[in-house]
């Protein structure tokens with residue numbers, strides 16, 4: 120008898136779950152947006168003379184909301200909740216279908232619940248985000264190549280700066296927890312999937328849905344306020360601001376869902392025997408990051424809802440004429456904004472701490488100190504926000520306490536440094552791109568952190584605030600530390616995620632070009648910042664010429680390095696050397712499952728009997 | 740690390756406790772959201788920028804007087820009743836009394852519908868416009884977001900009742916336990932709103 124093709128048995132007629140995918144989502148999203156837009160145009164009452172333009176904002180926000188609802192319905196996000204409502208929970212077969220069983224490439228375009236699929240989806244969307252954000256960055260740097268202002272219209276320039284900022288912030292927030300937190304982390308703790316696979320798909324597709332309002336906003340006057348969208352500036356900005364508002368609201372929901380999901384997974388689903396001190400440090404980093412986001416992003420969410428209300432309904436949260444306050448916005452923004460920078464940093468450092476023992480073949484130098492460092496940073500990071508507001512005039516008396524808390528953070532940060540240095544110290548290093556990245560992080564973050572301490576000093580900040588020095592500082596932390604760790608994670612976990620080795624030569628070439636270009640670009644930016652060049656301007660005095668040319672040159676180097684890396688990703692994924700089962704000889708569980716990883720990861724769930732860094736006694 | 744054999748089967752209690760933690764963590768986010776609203780309220784009230792917390796009378800409009808606090812407390816009372824009804828149902832589920840479960844869930848659902856209608860009415864008939872100063876802005880913020888919460892509550896309690904009706908909770912009832920967590924939060928968040936709005 121010939122083998123029967125084992126098609127999943129489904130109910131007569133295609134069930135709704137099987138029909139929905141990315142394309143139905145696009146279609147339904149677009150149709151809903153257009154319908155609601157037409158209806159709103161038709162039926163919303165005209166503005167009164169006192170207050171113009173709120174009608175346009177209402178129409179825009181309503182249409183964008185319709186897009187969101189349509190898109191999420193079209194992708195299938197509502198199927199689960201409604202089946203629960205009707206008391207017809209998804210059957211095992213349906214869940215297997217949702218997990219993408221035997222589906223091939225199509226599962227990447229669906230509401231697929233398998234954490235490995237979602238990890239890859241995140242990886243791809245992050246490459247897209249960095250691609251777009253990178254193009255915007257190159258536009259900025261090209262325009263700043265000469266002092267008299269370039270060829271970009273100032274209005275457009277402002278919008279490019281704001282869009283670059285927010286898109287990159289979102290990209291860096293998800294760059295480690297998205298791909299590696301999803302693909303690697305559940306296997307690392309010995310789980311079959313996330314605690315809530317459907318919520319996992321939800322958090323990913325919300326990000327896709329969020330991209331559209333941001334893009335849409337570009338055609339409605341753009342985001343002219345910078346990534347911080349300070350009010351009341353934002354309430355006077357063109358309609359494009361509504362795109363920013365929607366983008367943030369949707370993204371906030373996505374992070375909350377992801378945060379609850381990842382934290383539950385780690386707390387409840389670790390393998391038998393994986394006690395807290397046998398849990399890999401990377402897992403701590405991921406959890407600290409998302410758990411910090413859990414209370415932080417709702418604050419941002421609310422700040423944007425109030426922004427939307429001020430714009431569309433004429434309330435006065437931020438409008439001083441009506442009893443509101445711009446300082447209120449600044450407070451809300453930075454209560455989220457400072458923890459958020461550690462949301463970005465912690466998982467990147469934790470990924471490098473995971474790799475350090477592997478490439479030195481010795482235990483992590485003080486696991487406990489590493490955990491304490493992560494906890495200390497997380498705890499303190501919610502107490503420092505007003506260091507962004509020293510010069511806003513909000514509460515001068517609070518400047519000193521905030522200076523103190525800010526400078527205190529260098530202690531737990533220093534602990535993480537010590538852990539890395541201590542692990543490398545006198546080790547016999549296996550030189551790989553990830554190993555080099557540890558050194559790069561130590562160098563870059565030393566500069567990023569120390570300049571941060573200058574900025575947290577109130578008198579120094581009086582001079583430096585609002586200058587290119589601030590911009591250089593946070594690029595040192597975001598690129599120099601965060602992105603460096605993320606790229607190392609990509610090379611390190613590439614074999615587990617694709618079954619192939621990342622081309623060694625390309626990874627080295629890309630590493631050096633990016634790191635050299637990066638240091639050139641942002642040292643140049645520090646010099647012009649110190650000399651007094653303000654940030655977010657489109658033209659500048661000719662004294663700043665040299666520094667800006669250096670920065671622009673460095674930026675082009677970064678771009679070339681990133682293109683080499685991109686080429687490396689594509690070529691290695693397609694035709695790289697097939698990876699052996701555990702190419703780095705690491706001791707964590709993600710290397711035990713082989714490639715391709717089976718749908719539910721483990722035939723039998725593993726039991727853990729030791730910590731993951733038992734590389735024997737230090738050999739020095 | 741070594742890999743040993745270990746049978747694979749998930750007990751409803753395991754799934755239940757996992758779901759419970761997930762819901763609580765989502766509530767952490769929601770609580771942060773609600774506390775930020777309270778922060779906004781007290782910040783703007785404390786600053787009273789340009790004396791526009793409750794604007795004085797002008798030639799165009801009369802003085803803005805805060806809404807009598809009773810609507811906030813009434814909503815809170817209705818959802819408290821909903822919580823009690825749900826709890827009554829939950830006790831039924833625990834003592835294997837399906838009729839009690841069904842009755843409690845139904846009453847809780849009805850309470851959520853009454854609450855949302857009432858909340859909508861408060862918003863629709865509020866005696867001011869959006870631009871009447873900071874207190875009014877905060878009023879709308881609390882009221883609208885409470886409305887959104889109530890919409891979720893209607894969905895959840897309808898599902899809960901329907902599932903109870905279908906006999907899904909005969910063998911295990913951790914869903915009902917978790918829905919109670921939501922109801923408790925619904926009461927607390929209504930209370931926060933009522934408390935804030937009655938202290939102008």
Ligand code: HEM
Pocket residue numbers: 347460461463464506507525526528529532567568569570571572573574575576580583584585589592593596597601
């Ligand atoms: C030792 C640690 C750090 C200290 C003491 C520090 C301190 C500061 C201070 C005082 C400012 C405000 C400067 C001003 O606006 O005048 C600032 C801005 C900033 N920092 Fe840091 N920082 C540190 C680490 C980091 C890290 C790790 C990140 C990101 C991963 C980061 C990202 C930023 C960003 C994005 C801004 C600017 C936001 C804006 O105004 O657009 N910082 N930092």
Ligand SMILES: [Cu+2]
Pocket residue numbers: 456457460503504506507
């Ligand atoms: Cu900060």
